[in-house]
Amino acid sequence: MTPPRSARHPVRVAHLGLGAFHRAHQAWYTQVANDAEAAGPADGWGIAAFTGRRPDAARVLAAQDSVYSLLTRGPSGDEVGTVEALSRVHDGADTAAWTATLADPDVAVLTLTITEAGYLPGASAPARIRDGLAARARADAGGIALVSCDNLAGNGRVLRDAVLALTADDGDLDAWVRAEVSFVSTMVDRITPATTEQDIATVRRLAGWDDAAPVVAEPFSEWVLAGAFPAGRPPWEAAGARFVDDVEPYERRKLRLLNAGHSLLAYHGLLRGHRTIAEAAADPVLAAELERLWAEQRPGLPFDDAAVAAAEDALRGRFANARIEHRLAQVATDGSQKLVPRIVDPLRERLAAGLGPGEAQLGVLAAWTLHLLTGDARDPHADALVARLRDARDPVARASLVLDAVAPDLTDLARPLAESTASLQGANA
Ligand SMILES: NC(=O)c1ccc[n+]([C@@H]2O[C@H](COP(=O)([O-])OP(=O)(O)OC[C@H]3O[C@@H](n4cnc5c(N)ncnc54)[C@H](O)[C@@H]3O)[C@@H](O)[C@H]2O)c1
Numbered sequence: 001m002t003p004p005r006s007a008r009h010p011v012r013v014a015h016l017g018l019g020a021f022h023r024a025h026q027a028w029y030t031q032v033a034n035d036a037e038a039a040g041p042a043d044g045w046g047i048a049a050f051t052g053r054r055p056d057a058a059r060v061l062a063a064q065d066s067v068y069s070l071l072t073r074g075p076s077g078d079e080v081g082t083v084e085a086l087s088r089v090h091d092g093a094d095t096a097a098w099t100a101t102l103a104d105p106d107v108a109v110l111t112l113t114i115t116e117a118g119y120l121p122g123a124s125a126p127a128r129i130r131d132g133l134a135a136r137a138r139a140d141a142g143g144i145a146l147v148s149c150d151n152l153a154g155n156g157r158v159l160r161d162a163v164l165a166l167t168a169d170d171g172d173l174d175a176w177v178r179a180e181v182s183f184v185s186t187m188v189d190r191i192t193p194a195t196t197e198q199d200i201a202t203v204r205r206l207a208g209w210d211d212a213a214p215v216v217a218e219p220f221s222e223w224v225l226a227g228a229f230p231a232g233r234p235p236w237e238a239a240g241a242r243f244v245d246d247v248e249p250y251e252r253r254k255l256r257l258l259n260a261g262h263s264l265l266a267y268h269g270l271l272r273g274h275r276t277i278a279e280a281a282a283d284p285v286l287a288a289e290l291e292r293l294w295a296e297q298r299p300g301l302p303f304d305d306a307a308v309a310a311a312e313d314a315l316r317g318r319f320a321n322a323r324i325e326h327r328l329a330q331v332a333t334d335g336s337q338k339l340v341p342r343i344v345d346p347l348r349e350r351l352a353a354g355l356g357p358g359e360a361q362l363g364v365l366a367a368w369t370l371h372l373l374t375g376d377a378r379d380p381h382a383d384a385l386v387a388r389l390r391d392a393r394d395p396v397a398r399a400s401l402v403l404d405a406v407a408p409d410l411t412d413l414a415r416p417l418a419e420s421t422a423s424l425q426g427a428n429a
């Protein structure tokens with residue numbers, strides 16, 4: 001049984017990448033915005049959400065009228081709410097629905113959660129966006145804001161570059177995109193692990209209906225945005241979103257403390273036999289390594305010491321929330337993409353500032369190397385690297401290959417990275 005909807009708002013937002021995070025974050029902000037305005041079926045902001053790669057999420061959600069439960073899981077209890085901000089869901093392969101949605105003049109915003117790899121040259125999302133924008137230009141449907149919600153530094157700029165790379169050979173479309181499309185940069189934050197069977201059972205008990213697509217998230221949530229919305233936007237500030245001139249300081253803080261910390265816990269934690277972020281964070285060796293990493297990442301953060309200390313303190317509590325089962329194997333995916341903004345950029349900045357490479361920073365790259373060599377890594381963009389690592393003739397050659405993949409300008413660090421990897425291997429033997 002699906003709970004009856006109180007309203008289906010007109011579609012004014014499109015979304016690509018119908019994963020857990022979209023449902024716990026942007027859809028929840030939209031829900032709160034609609035609630036705050038007491039929006040009815042004729043107004044408010046409905047979302048048409050498209051899957052990124054597989055149709056599964058759309059199938060399951062369509063069977064329950066796109067309504068689902070959000071289980072907010074604090075350190076000492078659960079709260080369940082119903083989200084009905086999705087007005088309709090689609091298989092991303094449905095190109096007719098996609099182009100019709102983007103060509104709709106009522107659609108003012110396209111949000112994206114397509115993972116870091118989704119922006120690489122050759123990925124499908126930028127081409128789909130180009131096709132959608134071409135349909136919008138043909139329909140003369142006016143400006144639109146594209147809002148990347150992926151964990152990338154300068155995500156608005158990265159998206160703009162990826163889209164413009166595909167419009168360059170079509171002068172009219174290129175000029176239209178440059179004039180009409182706003183690429184909004186964002187910092188997004190809410191720890192949202194993949195939903196488990198156990199979560200589905202918990203929601204069944206708490207919500208009282210058989211939700212096949214609930215999503216679980218921590219209570220903490222943050223969204224900071226910079227950029228124009230030429231056709232308007234939901235009043236997301238009702239749920240705490242902040243609109244600023246420059247999102248970069250917030251992005252840096254998040255990527256270099258939270259996400260870098262996650263990567264450290266994931267690669268070291270898996271080598272030490274842990275399964276979740278909370279388990280790894282409770283390991284005294286890793287807790288100390290995390291503090292060391294945060295100290296090394298500190299120089300590039302544009303906040304005063306008190307603000308950084310407050311962010312770190314909040315993170316200690318968030319990582320320790322053992323009721324959020326955030327699997328290290330999930331966090332460890334796609335390291336070849338994630339490690340650049342999280343670890344390599346801050347490491348590079350340390351070197352530029354005349355500081356030595358951070359030992360904990362090198363330690364994360366060392367742990368990633370050993371993770372790749374286990375053969376368990378899920379990172380399609382590193383498959384060739386894994387094969388070459390296995391064939392490498394010695395540890396320094398191996399470290400050079402790793403650096404070449406994520407930091408080709410830093411191959412001088414091959415020897416210290418090889419030493420770090422050897423010592424980690426010894427410690428975990
Ligand atoms: N989960 C979180 O805590 C969290 C927090 C902040 C930001 N994010 C961002 O959101 C992204 C998705 O996280 P999630 O938890 O929803 O993961 P998920 O696995 O639940 O969903 C991933 C979504 O991305 C789509 N996708 C994957 N690869 C793609 C590609 N190459 N092109 C287009 N679409 C693709 C999938 O189809 C799916 O819809 C993350 O990669 C991250 O950048 C997640």
Ligand SMILES: O=P(O)(O)OC[C@@H](O)[C@@H](O)[C@H](O)[C@H](O)CO
Pocket residue numbers: 116151188189190191192258259262263330331338
């Ligand atoms: O989402 P990913 O896979 O890029 O990274 C894993 C986690 O670090 C990430 O999802 C965090 O939990 C999230 O960024 C918190 O807001």
